[in-house]
Amino acid sequence: MHSSIVVLGGGPGGYAAAFLAADEGLEVTMVEADPRLGGTCLLRGCIPSKALLHVARVIAEVDELRHDWGVVYPPPKLDINKVRERKEKVITTLTGGLKQLAKRRNVKVIHARGVFENSTTLRLEGDDPSIGSDKTLTFDHCVLATGSTPAMPPAFNIGSDRVMDSTGALSLADLPESLLVIGGGYIGLEMGSVYAQLGSKVSVVELLDGLLPGADRDLVKPLHKRLNTLFHERIFLNTKVGSLGLRGNKIEVAFEGPGKFGAEQFDRVLVSVGRRPNSRGFGLENTQVEIDGKGFVKVNEQMRTTDPHILAIGDVAGEPMLAHKATHEGRVAAEVLAGKSVVFDRLAIPAVIFTDPEIAWCGLTEEQAKKDDRKHEVAIYPWAASGRAIALGRTEGLTKILVDPDTERVLGVGIVGAGAGELIAEAALAIEMGCEVTDIAQTIHPHPTLSETVMNAAEAFFGTATEIYKPKRKSAESAS
Numbered sequence: 013m014h015s016s017i018v019v020l021g022g023g024p025g026g027y028a029a030a031f032l033a034a035d036e037g038l039e040v041t042m043v044e045a046d047p048r049l050g051g052t053c054l055l056r057g058c059i060p061s062k063a064l065l066h067v068a069r070v071i072a073e074v075d076e077l078r079h080d081w082g083v084v085y086p087p088p089k090l091d092i093n094k095v096r097e098r099k100e101k102v103i104t105t106l107t108g109g110l111k112q113l114a115k116r117r118n119v120k121v122i123h124a125r126g127v128f129e130n131s132t133t134l135r136l137e138g139d140d141p142s143i144g145s146d147k148t149l150t151f152d153h154c155v156l157a158t159g160s161t162p163a164m165p166p167a168f169n170i171g172s173d174r175v176m177d178s179t180g181a182l183s184l185a186d187l188p189e190s191l192l193v194i195g196g197g198y199i200g201l202e203m204g205s206v207y208a209q210l211g212s213k214v215s216v217v218e219l220l221d222g223l224l225p226g227a228d229r230d231l232v233k234p235l236h237k238r239l240n241t242l243f244h245e246r247i248f249l250n251t252k253v254g255s256l257g258l259r260g261n262k263i264e265v266a267f268e269g270p271g272k273f274g275a276e277q278f279d280r281v282l283v284s285v286g287r288r289p290n291s292r293g294f295g296l297e298n299t300q301v302e303i304d305g306k307g308f309v310k311v312n313e314q315m316r317t318t319d320p321h322i323l324a325i326g327d328v329a330g331e332p333m334l335a336h337k338a339t340h341e342g343r344v345a346a347e348v349l350a351g352k353s354v355v356f357d358r359l360a361i362p363a364v365i366f367t368d369p370e371i372a373w374c375g376l377t378e379e380q381a382k383k384d385d386r387k388h389e390v391a392i393y394p395w396a397a398s399g400r401a402i403a404l405g406r407t408e409g410l411t412k413i414l415v416d417p418d419t420e421r422v423l424g425v426g427i428v429g430a431g432a433g434e435l436i437a438e439a440a441l442a443i444e445m446g447c448e449v450t451d452i453a454q455t456i457h458p459h460p461t462l463s464e465t466v467m468n469a470a471e472a473f474f475g476t477a478t479e480i481y482k483p484k485r486k487s488a489e490s491a492s
């Protein structure tokens with residue numbers, strides 16, 4: 013079999029590349045090892061986690077009504093089978109949609125594991141009837157979109173299903189009385205929040221001195237405070253997990269750190285200490301593709317690898333490992349293959365942590381600006397001044413803007429608060445369009461909404477935000 017373009021991997025990077033390449037009139041075959049399309053994001057990542065986080069959020073909101081507004085409902089009763097079924101239905105709907113879209117676009121889909129024999133040939137492993145008798149598929153160009161998998165350090169891999177990775181946690185086998193989350197990154201905190209709201213007693217252990225390493229500390233602070241309540245003050249920082257051991261139906265965990273020391277038993281443990289790119293074990297060594305020290309495939313700004321026949325996109329092609337970055341790279345790869353002169357300019361890749369409150373940022377962070385010695389000014393709008401946030405009882409949020417003081421260009425935006433993930437889209441557009449801060453300050457935002465806080469933070473830069481007092485800057489006239 014031969015196809016002009018082969019896309020290896022049917023996740024958000026792979027299917028975006030395949031569909032857009034087909035839209036460009038190219039002949040495309042997508043090879044995916046899983047029986048369903050969608051990849052990590054749809055089958056065991058973004059989508060199922062957000063479906064479960066929705067349940068967690070509604071439970072929390074009902075609880076807030078009881079505590080803060082005097083509206084009392086009976087305590088929720090949980091039918092875990094129904095929750096699981098509903099989550100699966102969401103996945104089935106989406107993966108079914110992808111199958112239809114592939115068909116309509118004439119993208120041939122082969123469910124098989126692809127192994128490179130050389131730079132233009134894949135060996136297909138599996139029993140999909142469309143594999144053909146010689147079990148090989150040759151191509152002019154291949155888009156590598158093989159994604160990533162959860163990292164499981166050997167010391168934690170004790171052969172018990174009570175020690176789970178994110179895929180195990182999302183399968184929601186039962187609701188453990190106690191759950192330890194190893195790793196204070198976004199996946200651990202999102203899944204920890206789900207289990208805590210459903211009724212588990214959740215603890216988090218993190219090796220470093222703060223949750224969400226790499227995220228802006230101003231944004232993490234309000235989240236840490238709220239999670240401390242949800243997790244009953246059981247967030248152990250600066251603490252290492254020395255070992256795990258199976259003791260009957262429990263997992264015994266040895267803690268080594270100032271946050272916690274000694275052994276404690278848990279019903280389940282979620283190991284969420286990062287993800288590894290899928291770049292080994294399927295013959296890349298038979299091509300000219302180069303891999304860096306962290307296992308990522310080396311690519312240029314056109315997503316081309318060091319092998320002229322192979323492009324790479326998504327998680328396997330580098331950080332940040334996010335679905336929308338994979339999709340965007342898929343678009344770039346498809347356009348490059350269609351002969352268009354395009355590059356991926358990594359100016360504004362939004363990042364969202366779907367905890368409660370949510371954290372979202374886009375563009376330059378304050379920490380990065382300091383590290384790069386980049387001239388910048390920061391304006392912050394505390395949500396305590398927002399009428400909508402007060403009405404919602406969610407005043408812990410804040411919106412901050414990083415501005416280049418010379419050009420007044422928006423360099424970055426960070427938001428913590430309810431719905432921050434939706435609000436950050438405006439910032440992505442602003443940065444992508446090269447907005448000056450006055451453009452945001454002078455754009456009328458609907459009242460009363462949390463989106464106003466983005467405008468208000470821009471106004472705060474000039475000292476002209478109505479609800480907070482800050483002495484005016486010289487250039488404030490330009491914002492009026």
Ligand SMILES: Cc1cc2nc3c(=O)[nH]c(=O)nc-3n(C[C@H](O)[C@H](O)[C@H](O)COP(=O)(O)OP(=O)(O)OC[C@H]3O[C@@H](n4cnc5c(N)ncnc54)[C@H](O)[C@@H]3O)c2cc1C
Pocket residue numbers: 020021022023024025026043044045046050051052053054056057058059061124125126127157158159160178199290294325326327328333334335336337338366
């Ligand atoms: C719990 C969790 C929550 C997440 N939440 C978010 C979120 O909210 N927002 C966000 O942006 N990102 C989120 N992510 C990350 C997101 O899922 C990934 O960034 C995204 O799926 C990467 O897309 P991809 O196309 O590069 O790879 P993947 O989605 O990993 O897809 C790769 C596909 O390639 C296939 N494959 C691999 N090797 C072969 C082979 N040799 N032959 C054939 N097929 C192969 C795999 O079966 C897989 O289907 C989350 C991840 C997890 C685990």
